[in-house]
Amino acid sequence: xxxxxxxFKRYKNGVNALYDINLKIDQGEFVxxxxxxxxxxxxxxxxxDGEEISTKGKxxxxxxxxxxxxxxxxxxxxxxxxxxxxxxxxxxxxxxxxNIAYALEVIDMNKQVIRSRVRSVMNLVGLDDxxxxxxxxxxxxxxxxxxxxxxxxxxxxxxIADEPTGNLDPAMSDEIMSLLEKINAAYGTTILxxxxxxxxxxxxxxRTIVLEHGHIVADLAEGGYVQHDQ
Amino acid sequence: MxxxxxxxxxxxxxxxxxxxxxxxxxxxxxxxVTITLIxxxxxxxxxxxxxxxxxxxxxxxxxxCMVDYDHESAEEEDRISLAIQALPGVKSVTYSxxxxxxxxxxxxxxxxxxxxxxxxxxxSNPMHDAxxxxxxxxxxxxxxxxxxxxxDGISKVRYGGAEAVKLIGALRSIRTVGGILAIALSLLAIxxxxxxxxxxxxxxxxxxxxxxxxxxxxxxxxxxxxxxxILIGALGAIIPIILTYFxxxxxxxxxxxxxxSDMFTLIEPIPFIYQISLLLLIIGMIxxxxxxxxxxxxxxxxxx
Numbered sequence: 136x137x138x139x140x141x142x143f144k145r146y147k148n149g150v151n152a153l154y155d156i157n158l159k160i161d162q163g164e165f166v167x168x169x170x171x172x173x174x175x176x177x178x179x180x181x182x183x184d185g186e187e188i189s190t191k192g193k194x195x196x197x198x199x200x201x202x203x204x205x206x207x208x209x210x211x212x213x214x215x216x217x218x219x220x221x222x223x224x225x226x227x228x229x230x231x232x233x234n235i236a237y238a239l240e241v242i243d244m245n246k247q248v249i250r251s252r253v254r255s256v257m258n259l260v261g262l263d264d265x266x267x268x269x270x271x272x273x274x275x276x277x278x279x280x281x282x283x284x285x286x287x288x289x290x291x292x293x294x295i296a297d298e299p300t301g302n303l304d305p306a307m308s309d310e311i312m313s314l315l316e317k318i319n320a321a322y323g324t325t326i327l328x329x330x331x332x333x334x335x336x337x338x339x340x341x342r343t344i345v346l347e348h349g350h351i352v353a354d355l356a357e358g359g360y361v362q363h364d365q
Numbered sequence: 366m367x368x369x370x371x372x373x374x375x376x377x378x379x380x381x382x383x384x385x386x387x388x389x390x391x392x393x394x395x396x397x398v399t400i401t402l403i404x405x406x407x408x409x410x411x412x413x414x415x416x417x418x419x420x421x422x423x424x425x426x427x428x429x430c431m432v433d434y435d436h437e438s439a440e441e442e443d444r445i446s447l448a449i450q451a452l453p454g455v456k457s458v459t460y461s462x463x464x465x466x467x468x469x470x471x472x473x474x475x476x477x478x479x480x481x482x483x484x485x486x487x488x489s490n491p492m493h494d495a496x497x498x499x500x501x502x503x504x505x506x507x508x509x510x511x512x513x514x515x516x517d518g519i520s521k522v523r524y525g526g527a528e529a530v531k532l533i534g535a536l537r538s539i540r541t542v543g544g545i546l547a548i549a550l551s552l553l554a555i556x557x558x559x560x561x562x563x564x565x566x567x568x569x570x571x572x573x574x575x576x577x578x579x580x581x582x583x584x585x586x587x588x589x590x591x592x593x594x595i596l597i598g599a600l601g602a603i604i605p606i607i608l609t610y611f612x613x614x615x616x617x618x619x620x621x622x623x624x625x626s627d628m629f630t631l632i633e634p635i636p637f638i639y640q641i642s643l644l645l646l647i648i649g650m651i652x653x654x655x656x657x658x659x660x661x662x663x664x665x666x667x668x669x
Contacts, residue, residue, distance in 0.1 A: 184578075186669050207583055209669055214580035224575045228386045240375065241581040285579060 136162045136293060136325045137183065142192035144178050144349075152178035153349045156192070162292070163323045165316070167336050167358070170346035176329045179346070180297045183327070184218050185209040197292050214242055216293040217286030217324075221301040223278045225270040231257070231281050232266040238288045252288060259321075260284040260314060276307035280314065287318055294318065296328040300335060308332060312339050380592025384600070390565035391597050397561045398601025398652060401554030402645050406609045408547035409641055412540055418629050419536040426533065428500070428510050428524040431493035436518035437463075442494060448516045449498055454509050456499040466492040493520065506530055551648070559656035562594055566660040573664045583665050590661040591654055598653025599646060606642040613638050 137160040144153040153175045160166055170176050181187040182194050185201050194201045197215045204212055225234050235256055239249045257263055260280040270278055279299055286294055296315065300308035312335060319326050330336060336343060340358035344351060384391045430449065432442060442460070449458050461469075467490050471480050498513065500506050506524055514522040566573075576586045614634045622631050 188669075206666070206669060210577045210580045210582050213578060218578055224571075224578060226572055226575055228383075228572075237576075237581075238579040241576075241579060241585055243372070246371070289580075 136160055136164075136197060137327065138193075138195045139179075139182075140193050140195075142182065142189045142194055144175070144182060144187065145190045151349060153182075153189075156351060158344065158351070160325060160327065162325055163319070165319045165326045165341045166328070167341055167343040168327065168329045168346060169331060169333070169336055169343060171331065173348075174346040175349040176331075176346055177297065178349075180218075180295055180327075180329055183295055184216060185212055210241075214289060215291055216295060217283075217289075217291040219279070219282050219286045219294070219296040219299045221298040223270070223275075223282045223302075225278060225281055225285075227270055230267050230269055231262060231273070234270070234281055235285045235288050238285045242289055244289075256284040256288050259287075259317070274307075275302050276310060279303065279307075279311055283311070283314060283318070287322070287324065290322060291324065293325045293327065296326065298329055298331070300330065300332055305334070308335055309338075376588030376592050379589035380596055383589055383593040384596050387565065387569075390568065391593075391600070394558065394561045394565055394597045394653075395601040397554075397558050398598055398649050399604045401551075401558060401652075402602055402605035402649055403608060405547065405551055405554065405648060406605050406641060406645055408543060408550065409644065410609070410613060412543040412547060413637070413641075414631055415536055415540045415543060417632050419533055419540065421630060422529060422533050422536065426500075426506060426524065426529050428498040428506065428513060428522060430496040430498060430513050430519050431521040431523075432495065433518050433520040434493070437494055441518055445516060445518050446496060449496055449513055452509060452512055454501050454505055456501045459497040459499075461495045461497060463490050463492040463494050466495055555652050555655065558598075558652050559659060562597070562653070562656040563660040563663070566590065566657070566664055570664045570667060573661070574668050577665070577668070583662075586665065587658070587661045591657050594653035594657025595650045596653070597657075598649035598651070601653070602646045602649035605645050605649075609641050609645065610638050613641075 137158065139156045139158040142153060142156040142158075143151075145151045156179065168176055168179065178187065182189050183196055183201065185204055188202045196212075199212055199215070201212065226237065229237060232253055235253045236249050239252060244252070253266075254263075257266060260283055262277060262280055262284070265273065265277065265281075270281065273281065279302075283294075283296075283299070286296075294315070299315070300311050303311065315326055315328065316339065318324050337359050343353070343355045343358045345353035345355070430445075432445060436442070436445070446458055446460065449455060467487060470492065471483050474480050474483075498509070500509050507530075510522050510524050513519060573586055577583075617631055617634045620631065622633075623629060624631065
């Protein structure tokens, strides 16, 4: 489903973000990517969603060579993957309903289908009564649930979550985790979640990939991670 | 089929929504369009009228050639007519008999008593038979006039005068300068407007990135912005159109349709103001379209 082979990333300003990343994630897996700030987590996400191109190596997601995509084809590729960001990235001038519907409008889905799909997604993320609210009228946790709803609305095969709980308190983080687990179980969506919330990682144990200084330093199939002294 | 209609209808709907949801931004962009279009409108009205003056003057400029009393026979006049037509630079030759000339002279008076005072002279008509000559290019009118004067049987030649010719030249320069200024100002205006629209879109650069994130194709993102730009352009044209509509009619009524002298007649307000209004609307919309198209395209490229 997701495969990185010998991926290197060096930014134009000379910063080396990733070294020789080899990674294989199968359909239906739920994987954490953890590591301190500057370890290359965000870069990895950017390579996966097509925002950046690897300097060397190949990034393959759902059978598509992401690095070879033309600028105009990137959005079409993104219809296969849902991405959730720490800062939610909702359209501020659209209501909750419209935000979720937007991801379906862009793929030219029938209006009636959009309507029922958005309703079911809002139900899944627990925001049945917030359809007409604008993002700035919601709490952080609610906004993140809208973002997740939008990301999964067109039933993508892969869901990438970049620190989805980064701006949330522990109780809300737990809620979001349960939601992601629910999606993983219900739709068999492959979930890749970047986080540095070790409490969460240890509580909801999953396969955990550890990044440090741009290298994969551990890939723990059983999950759970205790930070070692450096 | 319904998806086809949806594909056309959606950006229009979204474009309208955009204008209202970003009210302040729309207002500032539309204001830039308004100010520019008012300036363009003034220049359009000015150059169109100067053009009208020039054309009017050019019609005035013709050479009147009087035929000698002893060359008034039909054969002689045919010969003279042909000789004039043969001159290089002559556009047309119109014949006017001495009876026509007399009538024309009498008609030039307004009151009946003066007209009657001239009636006794109708029998012993003192007028000449005449040819009226139009030339291709007014600058060589003097030369052609002297050539006509040299033709046997022509007693006298008069033409609109060197002043008229000079005035035409001057008006032509004004028109050219006015035209160049209008174009230069319009270009400057387009730049200004594009800049304003760019600022409004810059504020929404994040939005564009999000749209690409959720899988919107560039065209899909661009269409509502472009519609929004066209709408803003059209909204910006409202005040200039109103000003043009009432302002020009007011000016026309105030001056009675003439400026300085009867020679300078203003263009009739209708359909002139409709044409100008339509032109302003079209310019506003095109400027909005171009401005928004380029601005969105820039931000589409901003991130992958």
